[in-house]
Amino acid sequence: METRSVTSVIKIDEVIFGHLTELNARFKLRATELTFAPDGYIRVHHHIGPGIRYVISGELTFAEGGQETIYKAGEYFFETGNLAHTAQNKTNVPLRLLVVEILPKDWTAPAMIAPKSQ
Numbered sequence: 001m002e003t004r005s006v007t008s009v010i011k012i013d014e015v016i017f018g019h020l021t022e023l024n025a026r027f028k029l030r031a032t033e034l035t036f037a038p039d040g041y042i043r044v045h046h047h048i049g050p051g052i053r054y055v056i057s058g059e060l061t062f063a064e065g066g067q068e069t070i071y072k073a074g075e076y077f078f079e080t081g082n083l084a085h086t087a088q089n090k091t092n093v094p095l096r097l098l099v100v101e102i103l104p105k106d107w108t109a110p111a112m113i114a115p116k117s118q
Contacts, residue, residue: 029102036094047101060089062087
């Protein structure tokens with residue numbers, strides 16, 4: 001999976017315990033902040049688990065299934081994780097994106113993975 005000018009910092013990585021007992025001690029929630037420099041991108045990839053994305057600042061160009069969508073600061077969207085997509089900052093200002101996703105409890109690697117066909 002090719003990336004350019006993108007940094008990530010895991011902010012929270014917590015195993016789930018609570019009223020949803022079928023999830024307890026099996027999955028965790030991870031919040032990661034991604035920063036894309038101007039013209040930064042992540043080429044075609046998947047995610048291990050589904051999650052919610054929030055554009056903190058800047059503008060994200062998101063392409064999935066042949067359709068391109070622009071998300072701006074303050075907007076949210078959902079990713080299933082299993083559909084190949086790309087993410088890019090096509091502007092001349094930094095983009096900050098918060099990724100909150102559910103992962104297997106023992107997952108320690110980055111949650112972005114290359115599609116199986118690559």
